[in-house]
Amino acid sequence: MKNKKLFSTLVLASFLATGFIQPLSAKANTINVNGILESIKKSSGKEFKMAVQNKNQKSLSGKLSKRKTSNSSEAIKFLDEVKDVLSLKDVNNNFVTNKVIDKNNKLLSTYQFNVHYQAPDIGSYYVYVDMNTGKIVNTESRLKFDGAVTGSGTAENGTERTLNLYQSGNSYEAKDITKDMPGQISTYTANNKQEQPGKLFTSSTKTISDPAVVSAHSYAGVVYDFYKKLFNRNSIDGNGMSLISTVHYAKNYANAFWDPETNQMVYGDGDGKYYRPLCTDFDVVGHEMTHGVTDKTAKLTYANQSGALNESMSDVMGVLIQTWDKYNVQNGGTWEFNDSDWVIGDEICTGKSNEKAFRSLKDPTLYDQPDSMTSPNYYTKYWDQSKVSTEDAEKIDYGGVHTNSGIPNKAAYLVAKSIGCEKTAKIYYRALTTYFNANTNFAGAYSGLVQAATDLYGANSNEVKALTSAFTSVDIISGSQQPTTDTYEPNDSIKNAYKIKSGETYKSYISSSSDVDYYKIYVPCSKTLNITLSNLPKDYDLYLYNANGSKLKSSTKGSTSKLLT
Ligand SMILES: [Ca+2]
Ligand SMILES: [Ca+2]
Ligand SMILES: [Ca+2]
Ligand SMILES: [Zn+2]
Incomplete structure (x- = not known):
């Protein structure tokens, strides 16, 4: 130390x-x-x-x-x-x-x-x-200080922020050494070059006049506090790693990202017209830093549903982090739930176009995202990593990760509306760090969240019920629309298997312990088949046979969701 x-x-x-x-x-x-x-x-x-x-x-x-x-x-x-x-x-x-x-x-x-x-x-x-x-x-x-000092400055959104700086002789560095961590929280400037991390920001006064530095630096410190105080997580990696932010990255760059190679946050200055600097909105800072946490925990594969879940975790935590700061929860404030907070990037949009935010968790359809599995906005192009290069994958957004995130986003909004922000944060964090893995899809997210809520509040708790209700209403699991009879029967043998089509959801029952359900699907050569069983009340087994009746694959491990790929 x-x-x-x-x-x-x-x-x-x-x-x-x-x-x-x-x-x-x-x-x-x-x-x-x-x-x-x-x-x-x-x-x-x-x-x-x-x-x-x-x-x-x-x-x-x-x-x-x-x-x-x-x-x-x-x-x-x-x-x-x-x-x-x-x-x-x-x-x-x-x-x-x-x-x-x-x-x-x-x-x-x-x-x-x-x-x-x-x-x-x-x-x-x-x-x-x-x-x-x-x-x-x-x-x-005659005084030569060397140590932590408190400074201040005006952030990109016009608010005054306190800053933890480091005084080295007569200059003040954007370096926060006040946290109980081996690393430091430092903010660099790329001076509009494509450089990482760039130069450590220094100032001759304790009042920092660069609003991008004020935003990125103070928000990074609060994100550290958020993860530490709520979940006792010490920094992004849980081991007190340094948190490095680079502002003024490249020219007219209207994007921000978490770089898993260099382990740092990077913020562009916006395009100078429609978008302000990306660190202006705290939820974007929380979003990028949460990508870091996901990267160090569940490692959700950035493709298709697991990728959309990765994006959604960052959006959900981004909003929770921003509201935690906004309502001053750290100093005893009440963590309010307000519909208007459930948007991403609202403070970045200048209003020179119709765009008011990047995404809405309350109403994902405002920004062409699906708000349920049955929405026409659902992005169906699938990124098959073995067939499509990473370069081409960008064109389909790795299988619509920034589009389909709308579905779990909407579910999270409904959960928070029902049980409040604090419990939502605790359940989502526990699910992300304990139950999610690289392949967790939307149905798996529901299972993991239910397990997390069960650990924290009990199996029959209102928190579990809120999850079931939210994930049912976005059609990730079927609930109220449960079939009234054991559909597709008789289907107890390969001979009378029920014919299904790709891309559809089929709802039925295993009506007794002796019930077996066969389904058949035609798969063209060289296509990948994903079969998911979700919303299972018990541990069911899933087998895949070819037309001759020989077993190709099975999924029989104890879990209440099943995936075969
Ligand atoms: Ca915001
Ligand atoms: Ca059945
Ligand atoms: Ca049957
Ligand atoms: Zn993201």
């Missing part, structure tokens, strides 16, 4: 030509210390103390209660306040040191004042006054 304690060291600034002492100006006279303090008190209304450091140097300290910061401009203001008493004619030759400094390649004879104060923050400066003009020509902080 790193030592997180903030530490500061007083370092004497080094200067060119130090030690070159010349006689003090003849104009300087001597007044006593008490006289100076009395004069300062008169001009500023505040008490100050003089500390003798050595024969030639004394420092002045006092409470400057109105000071908000301890930067050099405050030191100058302070000097202004006490200028009258520190004017050249009143300079006490014990109070200042005279120094020759190099300013823009010009050597100047100056008085070096030591200005020091403790409140509200510590500040200590050398202030150099030109002997000939009486003007302040330079200020130098």
